[in-house]
Amino acid sequence: xxxxxxxxxxxxxxxxxxxxxxxxxxxxxxxxxxxxxxxxxxxxxxxxxxxxxxxxxxxxxxxxxxxxxxxxxxxxxxxxxxxxxxxxxxxxxxxxxxxxxxxxxxxxxxxxxxxxxxxxxxxxxxxxxxxxxxxxxxxxxxxxxxxxxxxxxxxxxxxxxxxxxxxxxxxxxxxxxxxxxxxxxxxxxxxxxxxxxxxxxxxxxxxxxxxxxxxxxxxxxxxxxxxxxxxxxxxxxxxxxxxxxxxxxxxxxxxxxxxxxxxxxxxxxxxxxxxxxxxxxxxxxxxxxxxxxxxxxxxxxxxxxxxxxxxxxxxxxxxxxxxxxxxxxxxxxxxxxxxxxxxxxxxxxxxxxxxxxxxxxxxxxxxxxxxxxxxxxxxxxxxxxxxxxxxxxxxxxxxxxxxxxxxxxxxxxxxxxxxxxxxxxxxxxxxxxxxxxxxxxxxxxxxxxxxxxxxxxxxxxxxxxxxxxxxxxxxxxxxxxxxxxxxx
Amino acid sequence: xxxxxxxxxxxxxxxxxxxxxxxxxxxxxxxxxxxxxxxxxxxxxxxxxxxxxxxxxxxxxxxxxxxxxxxxxxxxxxxxxxxxxxxxxxxxxxxxxxxxxxxxxxxxxxxxxxxxxxxxxxxxxxxxxxxxxxxxxxxxxxxxxxxxxxxxxxxxxxxxxxxxxxxxxxxxxxxxxxxxxxxxxxxxxxxxxxxxxxxxxxxxxxxxxxxxxxxxxxxxxxxxxxxxxxxxxxxxxxxxxxxxxxxxxxxxxxxxxxxxxxxxxxxxxxxxxxxxxxxxxxxxxxxxxxxxxxxxxxxxxxxxxxxxxxxxxxxxxxxxxxxxxxxxxxxxxxxxxxxxxxxxxxxxxxxxxxxxxxxxxxxxxxxxxxxxxxxxxxxxxxxxxxxxxxxxxxxxxxxxxxxxxxxxxxxxxxxxxxxxxxxxxxxxxxxxxxxxxxxxxxxxxxxxxxxxxxxxxxxxxxxxxxxxxxxxxxxxxxxxxxxxxxxxxxxxxx
Numbered sequence: 001x002x003x004x005x006x007x008x009x010x011x012x013x014x015x016x017x018x019x020x021x022x023x024x025x026x027x028x029x030x031x032x033x034x035x036x037x038x039x040x041x042x043x044x045x046x047x048x049x050x051x052x053x054x055x056x057x058x059x060x061x062x063x064x065x066x067x068x069x070x071x072x073x074x075x076x077x078x079x080x081x082x083x084x085x086x087x088x089x090x091x092x093x094x095x096x097x098x099x100x101x102x103x104x105x106x107x108x109x110x111x112x113x114x115x116x117x118x119x120x121x122x123x124x125x126x127x128x129x130x131x132x133x134x135x136x137x138x139x140x141x142x143x144x145x146x147x148x149x150x151x152x153x154x155x156x157x158x159x160x161x162x163x164x165x166x167x168x169x170x171x172x173x174x175x176x177x178x179x180x181x182x183x184x185x186x187x188x189x190x191x192x193x194x195x196x197x198x199x200x201x202x203x204x205x206x207x208x209x210x211x212x213x214x215x216x217x218x219x220x221x222x223x224x225x226x227x228x229x230x231x232x233x234x235x236x237x238x239x240x241x242x243x244x245x246x247x248x249x250x251x252x253x254x255x256x257x258x259x260x261x262x263x264x265x266x267x268x269x270x271x272x273x274x275x276x277x278x279x280x281x282x283x284x285x286x287x288x289x290x291x292x293x294x295x296x297x298x299x300x301x302x303x304x305x306x307x308x309x310x311x312x313x314x315x316x317x318x319x320x321x322x323x324x325x326x327x328x329x330x331x332x333x334x335x336x337x338x339x340x341x342x343x344x345x346x347x348x349x350x351x352x353x354x355x356x357x358x359x360x361x362x363x364x365x366x367x368x369x370x371x372x373x374x375x376x377x378x379x380x381x382x383x384x385x386x387x388x389x390x391x392x393x394x395x396x397x398x399x400x401x402x403x404x405x406x407x408x409x410x411x412x413x414x415x416x417x418x419x420x421x422x423x424x425x426x427x428x429x430x431x432x433x434x435x436x437x438x439x440x441x442x443x444x445x446x447x448x449x450x451x452x453x454x455x456x457x458x459x460x461x462x463x464x465x466x467x468x469x470x471x472x473x474x475x476x477x478x479x480x481x482x483x484x485x486x487x488x
Numbered sequence: 489x490x491x492x493x494x495x496x497x498x499x500x501x502x503x504x505x506x507x508x509x510x511x512x513x514x515x516x517x518x519x520x521x522x523x524x525x526x527x528x529x530x531x532x533x534x535x536x537x538x539x540x541x542x543x544x545x546x547x548x549x550x551x552x553x554x555x556x557x558x559x560x561x562x563x564x565x566x567x568x569x570x571x572x573x574x575x576x577x578x579x580x581x582x583x584x585x586x587x588x589x590x591x592x593x594x595x596x597x598x599x600x601x602x603x604x605x606x607x608x609x610x611x612x613x614x615x616x617x618x619x620x621x622x623x624x625x626x627x628x629x630x631x632x633x634x635x636x637x638x639x640x641x642x643x644x645x646x647x648x649x650x651x652x653x654x655x656x657x658x659x660x661x662x663x664x665x666x667x668x669x670x671x672x673x674x675x676x677x678x679x680x681x682x683x684x685x686x687x688x689x690x691x692x693x694x695x696x697x698x699x700x701x702x703x704x705x706x707x708x709x710x711x712x713x714x715x716x717x718x719x720x721x722x723x724x725x726x727x728x729x730x731x732x733x734x735x736x737x738x739x740x741x742x743x744x745x746x747x748x749x750x751x752x753x754x755x756x757x758x759x760x761x762x763x764x765x766x767x768x769x770x771x772x773x774x775x776x777x778x779x780x781x782x783x784x785x786x787x788x789x790x791x792x793x794x795x796x797x798x799x800x801x802x803x804x805x806x807x808x809x810x811x812x813x814x815x816x817x818x819x820x821x822x823x824x825x826x827x828x829x830x831x832x833x834x835x836x837x838x839x840x841x842x843x844x845x846x847x848x849x850x851x852x853x854x855x856x857x858x859x860x861x862x863x864x865x866x867x868x869x870x871x872x873x874x875x876x877x878x879x880x881x882x883x884x885x886x887x888x889x890x891x892x893x894x895x896x897x898x899x900x901x902x903x904x905x906x907x908x909x910x911x912x913x914x915x916x917x918x919x920x921x922x923x924x925x926x927x928x929x930x931x932x933x934x935x936x937x938x939x940x941x942x943x944x945x946x947x948x949x950x951x952x953x954x955x956x957x958x959x960x961x962x963x964x965x966x967x968x969x970x971x972x973x974x975x976x977x978x979x980x981x982x
Contacts, residue, residue: 052590056815058583059570059592059694061729091811093857095834102814153830155819283857285866288700288808290730 004120004128006174008216011247016213018243019220020173021133022235024186026165026196027140027204028071034139034163035062035105035290042202046145046156054142054161056100061289064089068163069293071195072112072137073303075165078189078310079132081116083300087136089290093283097155098142106166108284111136112293118169118189119312120181121330130182131170140164165196171210171220176236176243183207183232184334188311192336206230209263211242213250221246222256226270229263237268245270314339322351331359337373344380349387357383361401365408377411378404386414399423399471427474432465432481435473439464440485450486458482492517497561497660497714498741504550504560511546511560515539515604518562522606522658527978528629530652532567533575534607542604549602558721559602564659566650567608568615569595569705570694574605578696579613579623579646582816582823582841592694593726594663594705601721606659609649613843614813615670615698618915619905620648622845627902630678631656631974635940638977639901644674644915650708651678655974661709661718665695667702668801669895669919672931675708676894676944679933679972681961682708683715684919686952687926688733690719691726697812699805700731702923712932712962716740719954735952743955744962749783753960754887758794759918761896768893768943771935775891775945778967779960787887791879796872797921802913803856803869804924809846810853816841848909877925884950889960892918894944898937918946928954930961934968942972 009016033040036053053060076083088110091103113135120128142160144153167186173179187205190196198205207230212223224246226238246256261270286292309317311333318329332342332355346354362383366376378386386407390400395418406417418424426432439461440447450457458479465478492514495503503509519536539562546560570576570588577583591599599605612622619642620628630643631652643652647664651674654662664671666684675682683706690705697703707718720741725734755776760769776786818824818837825836842850856865883890895915905911922929928951931944945964949957 055820057570057588057590057821058576058578058586058696058815059588059692061693063728063730093811093814095814095817097817097819097830100815100820102817103811281859283811283854283859283862285807285811285857285862288731289697 004126011251016247017216019171019212021171021210022169023208024167028068028163030067033161050157074193075195076113078193079116082114087112087293089287090284091287094280098144106138107136130172133168135167176239180232180236213246226261238263328355341380345384378407425474426472435468493521493657511543515543524979528652530649531607532610532625539606556602561660562604562606564609564653564662568696579611581624593691594722612646615646617645620645641899644677646670647674654680664708668923669916671706672919673895675931677899679942681715683930686928689723691729691732693728699808712965716958748963751784752887753784753786754789754890756791759892782963789883793875800869800872801920803865806849806853810850873924880925890948892946894931894946898941922948932961932964933970
């Protein structure tokens with residue numbers, strides 16, 4: 001295992017290192033909101049999933065949703081983090097029309113989950129551990145809609161009160177690539193756990209990106225926070241733009257101001273939103289409507305016992321038990337559905353072959369047709385059936401690719417396709433001998449040359465015979481018979 | 489049956505159950521009394537139609553033998569409790585016209601027990617005040633007057649409308665809420681029984697929040713027995729309030745045995761404050777003698793952090809209030825002042841919607857929570873609060889209940905303390921410590937001041953031991969024999 005390298009920006013005055021920390025907001029999978037019984041389904045009619053509590057009617061009180069707590073604990077366990085048996089909900093006070101209470105219930109000083117670590121495998125074969133500072137539960141705000149009326153703002157409170165986990169990393173990331181890998185890994189972990197659907201387009205996962213630059217291994221620089229970035233690509237763009245901007249400012253003798261910035265997805269730039277001086281004083285204090293959140297170690301142990309196998313464990317198992325390379329295994333474990341597909345297809349089969357087929361042929365076809373693994377027209381069992389035909393020499397590897405394409409097209413089983421199209425491999429020596437004789441008879445000069453010592457012509461003869469057989473001749477048998485006849 | 493308004497809650501309940509009187513007759517008598525007493529300004533909203541409809545329903549249940557514990561008993565509801573379909577204002581302009589689509593849990597309990605709602609009583613705006621002079625809907629007038637004077641007297645606050653309504657025989661009982669004394673102090677000022685239960689005993693769900701960690705609903709009645717009955721109908725665990733405590737509600741009425749022999753009653757030396765009128769001290773001594781005569785033992789105790797309770801309260805309560813009142817922003821309900829941009833809309837709405845006392849407390853609260861001041865004020869106040877609770881815990885290792893005066897003075901005239909918030913805050917000096925510790929307390933009318941206004945004594949109990957507290961209060965009531973009542977100067981028919 002080699003340590004990952006960070007990006008170095010070569011400036012006019014020397015090298016600069018990027019330091020990145022991420023605050024990822026992940027929407028908890030739960031039937032109900034964090035403190036009310038209202039539903040949480042995405043895309044419902046505006047203001048149709050709003051309880052009296054979410055709308056902050058007078059006298060309404062929050063009651064913690066136990067499932068949201070369990071989800072946060074599961075996620076903490078998945079991040080190899082310390083679970084705090086006692087945590088406290090605080091009010092973060094500020095005014096905004098989509099924040100009905102005038103405060104967000106969050107966890108400030110005593111979060112439910114403490115320090116943890118996320119392990120990254122990078123494409124260049126290096127690896128990197130990213131420290132987790134904390135995970136806390138908080139309410140989401142509603143949504144302000146500014147474009148429905150020229151001068152008025154509309155408010156949709158469906159999202160108001162939905163449970164979020166804010167996962168805060170330590171400033172352990174050193175490149176946009178690492179940040180991307182970190183977010184993908186986090187996404188994989190929560191999806192494995194079933195605690196967040198990781199859907200960044202719908203906003204169920206989004207990140208605040210803290211970026212600063214410094215001389216390599218020097219003191220940390222002043223950071224800027226890019227708010228609410230909602231795709232891995234945008235996160236990486238924001239980091240690259242922001243780091244370069246900071247280097248430019250510093251090299252021109254300027255200073256970085258600690259501020260909140262907005263990412264503009266249209267041109268990949270960031271711009272200042274508000275500086276620290278203008279920033280809110282949130283007047284945090286413990287929410288007197290809620291008791292401290294307390295649970296027992298036995299409760300945590302129970303949740304831990306029921307956790308599914310997580311990406312790291314699966315990766316280790318794929319390497320140790322199935323002999324896959326770290327990179328091959330990493331590709332397969334990135335999505336739980338892919339790993340499940342692979343494992344189903346690889347059962348009692350050669351894992352490396354299956355891995356190659358899944359991450360090669362299958363991924364290519366899925367990409368081309370814009371489908372994901374769960375929508376694959378070829379099921380894991382069907383792919384396994386195809387590989388079985390290859391393994392028992394019913395078809396050749398080359399024919400197998402054609403059969404796969406037909407299967408992907410029609411959803412049929414491999415043996416049906418082979419049967420219908422008459423693609424069975426010919427291993428009958430008599431038939432092959434006849435084809436070889438024809439090829440040799442048609443190419444007397446080449447036969448001469450071969451016998452005179454130009455043995456590399458064997459490939460030519462094999463090719464001619466395979467062509468004549470329509471690809472169905474068993475290449476092993478062809479080789480053997482050819483050698484006999486030519487050498488004879 | 490004549491003089492239906494004169495009956496105690498217990499007597500009315502029994503008369504209704506015996507069908508000596510119908511719930512409709514009972515309701516009509518009180519509706520008439522309320523109409524006749526508008527000079528007191530005790531109600532913000534009268535609900536006679538609702539009262540009659542509920543009374544008719546009660547009569548049906550009485551006839552069917554399905555009567556609840558207070559079937560047909562007419563009650564007044566502090567306008568801090570949300571009432572379904574009925575305007576709920578919290579005494580504030582900002583909520584004027586607001587009609588909740590839901591009923592508070594305490595209200596739901598009361599109606600399930602057969603209570604009949606007469607209307608919504610006036611109060612200090614958002615329950616912030618000790619004289620009912622901060623209500624947007626005008627001062628409530630105490631039915632009591634000083635001997636030989638016609639100066640309007642405050643009823644105390646914040647549950648001033650409930651206190652006046654009960655004292656003037658407009659309702660059998662009323663709900664109040666007590667954050668730092670808002671039931672007990674007006675109880676003393678109006679010569680009635682005001683009781684604050686242990687924090688967590690009554691659900692806060694559906695009650696407009698002032699200071700969440702202190703607010704507690706309680707009954708206001710003319711007798712201790714009535715108080716016990718009404719609390720029994722209000723109290724109960726509510727899963728919708730995370731701070732509600734899941735413990736059974738005992739039969740409080742049955743706890744009124746009149747026997748306090750062998751009980752140890754603590755007399756806290758720190759409650760002898762400078763400048764307290766001698767007649768208050770004398771009444772307190774009298775109370776001690778009454779309890780001793782009934783066979784209790786009085787023990788001097790120390791609650792050393794008492795003097796810090798009031799300043800700490802005036803940090804904790806405004807801090808919570810500043811956050812609780814943020815929802816009144818003109819966006820979703822209540823008053824809104826239109827403006828060109830959002831910030832102006834907020835500022836104009838809240839400047840117009842909130843009165844000066846509410847604005848003062850919001851500003852104090854925002855200040856004590858702000859960065860750089862949080863540790864010095866809010867955190868320190870919370871530490872003081874812990875010490876105050878420990879003081880009581882220690883004291884309760886050696887005593888069963890505590891006896892103190894309810895307020896450091898009798899009621900005062902309207903406007904007499906209006907320009908000095910600190911003098912006003914000092915009204916709560918004897919009631920705030922128990923609020924900070926979450927303990928139950930009850931004010932019992934025990935005598936009259938030299939000027940003829942009523943004075944109360946306060947009995948504090950252990951957490952969730954309202955029974956002992958009621959028992960002591962009952963003995964005190966019996967010994968005091970308080971039969972004085974305000975002369976009816978407001979009505980036309982009496």
